[in-house]
Amino acid sequence: MGKKMGDHVFYRDLRRSYPTLVKGDGVYLYDDDGRRYIDGSSGALVCSLGHGNREVAEFMQQQAEKLAFAPIARFTHGPQAELAERLAKMGSVELPYSYFVSGGSEAVETAVKMARQYHLERGGTNVGRFLVIGRWPSYHGNTLGCLSVGGHASRRTPYAPYLMPSPKIGLPNCGSCSWHLTRSTCDLRCVDALEREILKAGPQNVSCFIMETITGSCGGVILPPPDYLQRVAAICRRYDIVFVADEIMCGAGRTGKFLASSHFGQMPDILILGKGIAAGYSALAALLVSERVYEAFEQGSGAFVNNYTYAANPLSCATACKVLDILTRDRLIDRSAEAGRRLREKLRPLTIRHHVLGTDIRGIGLMIALELYQNRDSQISFPPESKISEKLARACLDEGLVIYPGLLALADRDGDCFLLGPPFIISEPEMDEMVSAIDCALTRLALEVRL
Ligand SMILES: Cc1ncc(COP(=O)(O)O)c(C=O)c1O
Known part of the structure; x- marks a missing residue:
């Protein structure tokens, strides 16, 4: 369960407690507390076949x-x-x-x-x-x-x-x-x-x-x-x-x-x-x-x-x-194109419910980005010290979803965004689960930062 005192690992973030993963299966990762996470970003857009593929192993x-x-x-x-x-x-x-x-x-x-x-x-x-x-x-x-x-x-x-x-x-x-x-x-x-x-x-x-x-x-x-x-x-x-x-x-x-x-x-x-x-x-x-x-x-x-x-x-x-x-x-590259289209469609209602999301859902295949704004109408981004995409990534993790926080390149400053890129094998119900986890995480984030 997470980082233990006296652990000999030089972690990336020494102040954070990391859940300990023990298993991956399809789009899911499991920690030693039995918690399940959807890998909504395939790590850093890596695991296109999903986890635990027996044929590969x-x-x-x-x-x-x-x-x-x-x-x-x-x-x-x-x-x-x-x-x-x-x-x-x-x-x-x-x-x-x-x-x-x-x-x-x-x-x-x-x-x-x-x-x-x-x-x-x-x-x-x-x-x-x-x-x-x-x-x-x-x-x-x-x-x-x-x-x-x-x-x-x-x-x-x-x-x-x-x-x-x-x-x-x-x-x-x-x-x-x-x-x-x-x-x-x-x-x-x-x-x-x-x-x-x-x-x-x-x-x-x-x-x-x-x-x-x-x-x-x-x-x-x-x-x-x-x-x-x-x-x-x-x-x-x-x-x-x-x-x-x-x-x-x-x-x-x-x-x-x-x-x-x-x-x-x-x-x-x-x-x-x-x-x-x-x-x-x-x-x-x-x-x-x-x-x-x-x-x-x-x-x-x-x-x-x-x-x-x-x-x-x-x-x-x-x-x-x-x-x-x-x-x-398994024609998974075609599937990535189609699943990406479906996932973007499914994400769209979130931009109506959550005004912290930009209205532009950018993406091609299963490489998708959503923007985060303090005020999207006037395109005002969060100050960098608010670390909003990192906060959202943590809220998503609490909802059992892994996302990839990123940087948004605006004309005159940096803003926040997050990337989604699940394994190409993701099913419709698994996409729905992802969207609902983001929905809950955004609601949680809104309360946390009083949006
Ligand atoms: C576009 C791009 N180039 C290079 C790299 C570096 O790759 P690696 O982390 O395998 O060294 C990354 C990793 O995220 C990347 O996204």
């Missing part, structure tokens, strides 16, 4: 008995080759090669290094290219490199002295446009900022541009407007900059297509998958790489200067193959 046991670890500096192995082949088929013909690591942050660091080495391989004036252009706000992971290229102020601040320079542009947030323009007249001013930033930094210094295809926790599910990705890709091509799309949260089927970029008809040069690729059963992330980037290495030194002990781990790669098998066989 049995397959993992067989693989662990066969080959759990491989020294990949000297060997390759079947699961790595098989997973790369599957990703080439399920992903995009434009991204035929895969490079495997063991987590999202490691993958983002790897993409930054791959882009830099791509330029080194081509030689000449390209060897001076090193800058990574990112966006405010964004989240690309928690290592120093990832914090540098990402745009999450509160996570960056304590480590600011260590962060490397990385210019940033704003998000294309049409619901709250930084330039106060409308879609019919804006001509994607937000993309012009990329070109301006490249010219300001000097194109000969810029290595890559990184963006979340769909902005996740650090913005509350913000989709790029039509043509945004095409314009970004064209600018990157014009200045010979590598275009990196981070789909760690939005990829692997979460949005109703295997790759989120497929919704927008444009592939980057490097696309990163994490979280859902092994659905929480093992630690894995993948870089899907274009012919153009691969060729530079092939025709250059032939060797990428990068490795990690657990990179391309056989158990993780085999687990991901099994996860992809089940996603395909």
Whole structure:
């Protein structure tokens, strides 16, 4: 039952008492007091198949008995080759090669290094290219490199002295446009900022541009407007900059297509998958790489200067193959699209009952965000010190529901939102249970903060 005094764990929040989970089954998690929680956010949008999938567990046991670890500096192995082949088929013909690591942050660091080495391989004036252009706000992971290229102020601040320079542009947030323009007249001013930033930094210094295809926790599910990705890709091509799309949260089927970029008809040069690729059963992330980037290495030194002990781990790669098998066989990616539509419909009445909710329920597939406002009519957000999304997450936990509190990117300030992203296997009654738990939690929150 929760954290005990004298416990030797260095917890994330030392002042909080955490329930002790003992079991997961389908969309549910169970603690050692016998309490049941619906995992309404699949952890951090990870567990797309749900918890306790016996088929995956049995397959993992067989693989662990066969080959759990491989020294990949000297060997390759079947699961790595098989997973790369599957990703080439399920992903995009434009991204035929895969490079495997063991987590999202490691993958983002790897993409930054791959882009830099791509330029080194081509030689000449390209060897001076090193800058990574990112966006405010964004989240690309928690290592120093990832914090540098990402745009999450509160996570960056304590480590600011260590962060490397990385210019940033704003998000294309049409619901709250930084330039106060409308879609019919804006001509994607937000993309012009990329070109301006490249010219300001000097194109000969810029290595890559990184963006979340769909902005996740650090913005509350913000989709790029039509043509945004095409314009970004064209600018990157014009200045010979590598275009990196981070789909760690939005990829692997979460949005109703295997790759989120497929919704927008444009592939980057490097696309990163994490979280859902092994659905929480093992630690894995993948870089899907274009012919153009691969060729530079092939025709250059032939060797990428990068490795990690657990990179391309056989158990993780085999687990991901099994996860992809089940996603395909059970048509779970289509189900994510449909379940997402249904869940958004079911959530809508809550916006009528609870005025703390914004009226805009953003989402695609099972990646959904709701906004929280102190006064939604005049779009006044809560002061950051009220930690309202965290309070709501706790109230939801008391109602037996896990949600993912996030940051809302407004034109001139940060606000609050929360993400929902249950496992793709969620049923109608389970969705109803989620909605009713949110309803009760919002009522409880209103009393607590006197809304
Ligand atoms: C878009 C995005 N990029 C990168 C990461 C970092 O991944 P990890 O936590 O596996 O290091 C996350 C994690 O939430 C993410 O959402």
